[in-house]
Amino acid sequence: MQIWRYFKKRPIRTTLALLLILSLLSVVSFVGYIYHYVFYDRSNLPDIKALVNFDPPTVGTIYDENGKTVINLAKEFRWTSKPEEIPEIVRYAILSAEDKNFYEHNGVDWTAFFFRAGVKNSVHVAENIYHNRKPIIEAQQGASTLDQQLIRLFFLQDAVRHEGSDPVNKFWRKFEEWKLAIWINEELKKPKYFGSKQKAKDHILACLLSYVYFKGVYGIKAASLFYFNKDVKDLGYEEAALLAGIMKNPLLYAPSTKKPLKTTGLSYQRQLNRRNSILDLIVVNKYLTKEVANKLKEADLPTPSSNNINIQTDAPSIIGNVFGEVKNNNLDVERIFDGELQVYTTVNLEIQKIANQALENGLKLYEGRYPEAEGKVQGSVVVLRNSDGATLAEVGGRKMYGLKPVAYTDYNRAENSHRQPGSSFKPFVYLTAIKDGWTLESVIRDAPIAVPMGSIKVGNKWVKRPPKWIKNYDGKFKGFIPLRKALAESRNAPTIRLAGIVGIEDIIKTAHLAGIKTKLEPYITTAIGASDVNLLELANAYRAMASGIYAESYVVVKLTDRKGRIIYTAKNRTKPLEIDETALKQIQEGMRGVVRIPGGTAHSLDSKDFPIPVMGKTGTTNDFRDALFVGSTYGIDGITVAIRVGYDDNSELGDKETGGRTALPVFKEIMLNIYKNNLTGSVPKFPEEIEKNIDNYLEKK
Secondary structure (H helix, E strand, O other), X not given: XXXXXXXXXXXXXXXXXXXHHHHHXXXXXXXXXXXXXXXXXXXXXXXXXXXXXXXXOOOEEEEOOOOOEEEEXXXXXXXXXXXXXXXXXXXXXXXXXXXXXXXXXXXXXXXXXXXXXXXXXXXXXHHHHHOOOOOOOOOOOOOOOHHHHHHHHHOOHHHHHHHOOOHHHHHHHHHHHHHHHHHXXXXXXXXXXXXXXXXXXXXXXXXXXXHOEOOOOEOXXXXXXXXXXXXXHHOOHHHHHHHHHHHHOHHXXXXXXOOOOOOOOHHHHHHHHHHHHHHHHHHHOOXXXXXXXXXXXXXXXXOOOHHHHOOOOOOHHHHHHHHHHHHHOOOOOHHHHOOOOEEEEOOOHHHHHHHHHXXXXXXXXXXXXXXXXXXXXXXXXXXXXXXXXXXXXXXXXXXEEOOEEOOOOOOOOOOOOOEOOHHHHHHHHHHHHHHOOOOOOOEEEXXXXXXXXXXXXXXXXXXXXXXXXEOOOOOOOOEEEEXXXXXXXXXXXXXXXXXXXXXXXXXXXXXXXXXXXXXXXXXXXXXXXXXXXXXXXXXXXXXXXXXXXXXXXXXXEEEEOOOOOEEEEOOOOOEEOOOOHHHHHHHXXXXXXXXXXXXXXXXXXXXXXXXXXXXXXXXXOHHHOEEEEEEEOOOOOOEEEEXXXXXXXXXXXOOOOOHHHHHHHHHHHHHHHHHXXXXXXXXXXXXXXXXXXXXXHHHHO
């Protein structure tokens, strides 16, 4: 009673009344401020054109010559979707799971907010107070619309990332979401943008489904491939329902890339329940019948795979070449990873696969002879188009090395490894002699010959080293023999003798005219392959001799931007080889003789099981450290294939592991499969004159 009398006193009643009025005014002011901020305040807005144009980082794709994907590269693996590319099934699943009134509200679903989310959050706050939990205010359901989700991702991503679990920041950020969501709905339906609410909403949905994260990939297009290996237009309701469920929480609801445990896996069951609950929502929204939904619920969840989105490649070395050529044209490689550049190349993926497998098969044959070499021996392959030097395939190393698959960042032995070419350098010696007036019928003496080895410093004195006696592989000398025989049998002594006559400087000049770019040492032993070169430039020089055309090898045909506009096209850099045509015909005939003449180091190719006329030359380096073969089909319609096999540490391959034994089987398999599958057109024939001249030589023997 005393307390009651106290409150009946006028000053107290007046104070309480004033406090109540002030509280009401504060609430009204706060509500008024929020109302004005959300609905009328249009200051400090982001640039809406960024959303209209919607140009987020996407996927840069490198294509082969037939438009097949060599690899997809991205920082955020995403493809954007246009409104017309989102099928109704996907649209229904997303709306049912996230925002069924999407096309009716103005960016904020007030009914959902005040009734569904409001009731649930109020109950949660009351529970926190009753159980003395902290924080007391913690939203459990925000009734976020799809518009608000896009706002968070596109405009407020940094704010969301830095606010952490602070409930106050989340509280104020919600007003910002409302403001921006209502604003973009107002703006986008204006005639200067999309002209109607329907089209504005379609654009918002397409942007969200291009931006949202699906665990490992971004956007509905990438997710469709990653999870189902399907185009988004081919998704069924159960698949669309799964993706709609993943949007809510990818960590909880995205299937694992590992094989699922259907019976005991708690994660699998949680993901299945999420998908099935969305199928139920699709039924509630009358997009699907209950009977069909129940049948769809029986489907297993997929096992997603990165193989579905081509982030690995059969042509890793090609990717490194692409980066190099892009840089050489003053373009930033990062633009590929942002999806700003699409790259079209000369590579043929079918030829690339053939080259990969042929090298693996050839190395396995070698490992069969040397089991201790398993997984250690290496190799490289180059396949060029004769007409212009285009790289059709390149293998920088075996598919698996060091217990991991080779990647484009790994060492490329076709270009970065400079090793001795051995006898595969000899055609440049014979071509130089032919330019000087020699012919294939000219004779050269095959007899012991010594070459000076210079001096070596011992202490303070220079001591002259003993000369090096040049030997032939078979240990025999045949006296005077024609040049075509010396080349075909790859005889060292007559080659050194010929090099001494024509001059090593002229030989080096010939090699450079053909396309060898590496500096060659002016020593007489360079004539038999003692100077290092890389396999690509060796292949390109053989290509030039086969076609009569000088060209630098290349891989990038054109670059386009996201809208398909061409921003770079490879220039035609071909020109006639600065070597007399008659001399070229002679060296072509000489290398054709390497195959056709019995005793030639590639004579095994002159057989019924290899009906492809080729020319070429084997190469074997000192102590059998490397084995090579470089060969071509004839003329501008042909191709050139180069193979090198060896250890990275320059260990010896083993006795008698010559180019003809170790590298030639790889060449044979590549050529057979390329022409069998008609991947470069029909097999070109050698001129009748070349074949007849060899026939005449064989008849005289």
